[in-house]
Amino acid sequence: MGDTLRCMEQAVLFCHSRVSKGLVREESVMQAIRVEALSKTFRVRRKEKGLRGSVQAILRPRTEEVRAVREVSFGVDEGEMLAFIGPNGAGKSTTIKMLTGILYPDGGRVEVLGIDPAKQRRQLAYQIGTVFGQKEQLWTHLTPYDNFRFFGAIYDITENETEKRIGELAERFELGEFINTPVRNLSLGQRIRCEIVASLIHKPQVLFLDEPTIGLDPVVKESVRSLVKQMNRECNTTIFLTSHDVGDIEKLCKRIIIVNAGQIVLDDSMEHLKYHYLHKKIVEVKMQEETALPQVEGITVLKQKGTNARLEVDTAVIAISDALRQINAEAVEDINISNVPLENIIMNIYKAEGKDLTEQAGNGQG
Amino acid sequence: MSGQEKNAVSKTGVLNGKKWRKYRVIYRSVLMENLQYAANIALGFFGYFVFIFIFIKLWDYMYQEPGELIAGYSKEQMIWYVMMTEMMWFGSNASAVARQVKTDIRGGNIAYLMNKPYHYTLYILAKYTGEWSVRLPMFAGLAVVIGTVLVGPVPAFKIITVPAMVVCIILGLTINAVLQICISLLSFWIEDATPFRWLYDKLLLVVGTIFPLEIFPRTAQAFFKLTPIYPVCYGPAKLIVDFGPEKCIEILAVQALYLAAGCGLMFFIYRKGVKKLYVNGG
Numbered sequence: 001m002g003d004t005l006r007c008m009e010q011a012v013l014f015c016h017s018r019v020s021k022g023l024v025r026e027e028s029v030m031q032a033i034r035v036e037a038l039s040k041t042f043r044v045r046r047k048e049k050g051l052r053g054s055v056q057a058i059l060r061p062r063t064e065e066v067r068a069v070r071e072v073s074f075g076v077d078e079g080e081m082l083a084f085i086g087p088n089g090a091g092k093s094t095t096i097k098m099l100t101g102i103l104y105p106d107g108g109r110v111e112v113l114g115i116d117p118a119k120q121r122r123q124l125a126y127q128i129g130t131v132f133g134q135k136e137q138l139w140t141h142l143t144p145y146d147n148f149r150f151f152g153a154i155y156d157i158t159e160n161e162t163e164k165r166i167g168e169l170a171e172r173f174e175l176g177e178f179i180n181t182p183v184r185n186l187s188l189g190q191r192i193r194c195e196i197v198a199s200l201i202h203k204p205q206v207l208f209l210d211e212p213t214i215g216l217d218p219v220v221k222e223s224v225r226s227l228v229k230q231m232n233r234e235c236n237t238t239i240f241l242t243s244h245d246v247g248d249i250e251k252l253c254k255r256i257i258i259v260n261a262g263q264i265v266l267d268d269s270m271e272h273l274k275y276h277y278l279h280k281k282i283v284e285v286k287m288q289e290e291t292a293l294p295q296v297e298g299i300t301v302l303k304q305k306g307t308n309a310r311l312e313v314d315t316a317v318i319a320i321s322d323a324l325r326q327i328n329a330e331a332v333e334d335i336n337i338s339n340v341p342l343e344n345i346i347m348n349i350y351k352a353e354g355k356d357l358t359e360q361a362g363n364g365q366g
Numbered sequence: 367m368s369g370q371e372k373n374a375v376s377k378t379g380v381l382n383g384k385k386w387r388k389y390r391v392i393y394r395s396v397l398m399e400n401l402q403y404a405a406n407i408a409l410g411f412f413g414y415f416v417f418i419f420i421f422i423k424l425w426d427y428m429y430q431e432p433g434e435l436i437a438g439y440s441k442e443q444m445i446w447y448v449m450m451t452e453m454m455w456f457g458s459n460a461s462a463v464a465r466q467v468k469t470d471i472r473g474g475n476i477a478y479l480m481n482k483p484y485h486y487t488l489y490i491l492a493k494y495t496g497e498w499s500v501r502l503p504m505f506a507g508l509a510v511v512i513g514t515v516l517v518g519p520v521p522a523f524k525i526i527t528v529p530a531m532v533v534c535i536i537l538g539l540t541i542n543a544v545l546q547i548c549i550s551l552l553s554f555w556i557e558d559a560t561p562f563r564w565l566y567d568k569l570l571l572v573v574g575t576i577f578p579l580e581i582f583p584r585t586a587q588a589f590f591k592l593t594p595i596y597p598v599c600y601g602p603a604k605l606i607v608d609f610g611p612e613k614c615i616e617i618l619a620v621q622a623l624y625l626a627a628g629c630g631l632m633f634f635i636y637r638k639g640v641k642k643l644y645v646n647g648g
Contacts, residue, residue, distance in 0.1 A: 097477060100481045101480070101481060102477045102480055102481055102643070103477075103643060104640075104641050104643075121480070121481065122483045122484075122485075123483075125481055125482055125483040126483050128481075130478075130481055132478060135475070135478045137478060139395060139399065141398075141399040141402060142395060142398065142399065146395065146398070149391075150391055150392075150395050153387055153388050153390075153391035154388045154391070154392075154482055154483060154484060155483060156385070156387070156388070156483070
């Protein structure tokens with residue numbers, strides 16, 4: 001017993017010394033995804049408006065180049081959960097499709113688990129899983145159980161192994177009640193859970209989730225997020241997530257890449273992002289009687305109605321404690337201080353960083 | 367399962383010929399799905415019956431004397447020929463394959479089918495085989511009943527020849543599907559491949575399905591024998607109404623050649639076309 005405790009103590013000390021020296025990350029974490037100067041350009045048909053334009057399009061078809069992805073570079077560590085987000089048309093789906101071997105890049109290099117997706121798409125398919133929230137991969141007339149057996153065979157897993165895996169996943173994702181009900185009769189939440197299970201049947205090392213919680217109610221969203229988190233924790237699965245739902249990003253990912261107009265505009269940790277961009281606080285106060293609000297630099301009155309007021313405090317200009325001192329504390333009935341929602345931060349990054357890039361992209365087309 | 371283990375499984379699968387298991391499972395899944403719709407398929411019986419009834423009346427009118435031959439066919443042989451080609455037409459619904467490939471490519475759904483460890487074209491073929499495995503026996507049963515009641519048995523029919531006929535029909539259906547897939551894969555380059563498919567369908571329908579090749583002038587016959595009409599519809603139907611071992615070997619050899627060349631072309635077009643893939647919305 002004493003020896004065991006001593007061994008555990010030594011192991012803890014060893015790990016602690018490695019972490020403190022910053023060795024663990026450098027030595028043991030491999031990159032699951034490596035992208036260098038990745039580019040993709042589409043040729044899109046252009047047509048003038050009206051009947052005349054339609055006739056001209058037949059006689060003299062006109063096409064334009066759209067640079068969907070422009071020399072994007074990033075890496076994703078094994079076991080990392082990354083949010084890859086951007087406004088519509090930013091190039092995120094095109095990037096995912098190049099990472100999964102669906103689209104061929106025009107330039108640059110991609111490696112997923114050391115495999116080139118464009119050249120070895122089928123080999124890569126054995127190692128990755130994909131869930132596209134807006135596309136069904138399950139056969140709707142079959143039951144989830146038959147679907148899982150189907151996917152087991154597709155991934156060359158033996159029948160015994162498939163059965164074992166279905167048992168494990170059905171328990172973890174609580175599918176017992178509806179595993180033998182045809183997919184077409186399932187609710188959206190149940191279907192999405194089954195979609196995720198179908199993509200996990202072959203124990204993928206990297207899971208691409210494209211809007212996995214779209215259309216789900218808050219309770220089911222939360223359940224899907226906790227299952228993804230659990231899977232990442234227990235199996236060290238690398239998660240590559242795209243979503244417009246800030247809740248997905250905030251609750252799942254530690255790192256965020258924002259793309260706009262085909263380029264990366266931000267690649268940062270969530271913690272760092274919040275630290276850098278959360279220098280504004282929202283102060284909501286309810287006064288006992290209507291009073292004049294402070295007119296000080298760094299404090300902006302967003303809304304005032306009767307005894308209720310909403311202020312924005314820029315902590316880069318004025319400390320929050322100084323800002324609070326400006327309010328008559330004795331007259332305050334209730335007060336609430338909160339951060340600017342992450343959604344607003346991301347929206348501001350889209351607007352600020354994307355504006356220049358969109359202009360550049362516009363100049364580059366044609 | 368680690369990456370190495372999975373690779374090992376995959377390689378072993380290939381070595382043991384187990385890589386076809388996934389296509390068998392696709393086939394079985396479609397079969398299970400289609401069996402739920404057997405009643406819907408039976409609704410197509412009415413169309414088949416009307417079509418055959420019109421042709422029985424037409425050939426009744428054309429053959430004015432008993433024992434008369436037209437282009438070497440007796441009245442019974444002529445009607446059974448049309449019944450067999452129409453059975454393959456109704457029982458296979460091959461245009462559905464072409465429609466699916468076209469819809470997959472134009473709608474972008476192909477993107478979600480491509481990232482699975484199977485070959486897309488073989489996936490489509492396996493699905494199609496699952497579909498006709500339910501439809502064709504149903505239409506074959508109907509054809510035998512209608513033919514026996516309204517026309518009488520196939521002249522000089524021998525039960526021993528049935529396996530060769532079945533192989534010939536299956537090969538004909540598969541070649542047709544492969545060629546339909548080839549045409550639909552053109553959607554990678556052009557907006558709509560429907561006009562090409564329409565031409566191909568009408569060629570099969572008018573020349574090979576409704577009339578046997580012998581009806582046409584000798585020079586046209588020689589040309590048509592080089593086209594897919596021969597392995598897809600004329601060959602199998604001819605074998606049923608006028609079986610001969612030499613003819614059987616000839617048709618099977620042509621079918622084997624067509625299948626090999628068709629599959630080669632299908633893989634080639636797919637490999638080239640997939641690089642042209644543009645998925646709407648990314």
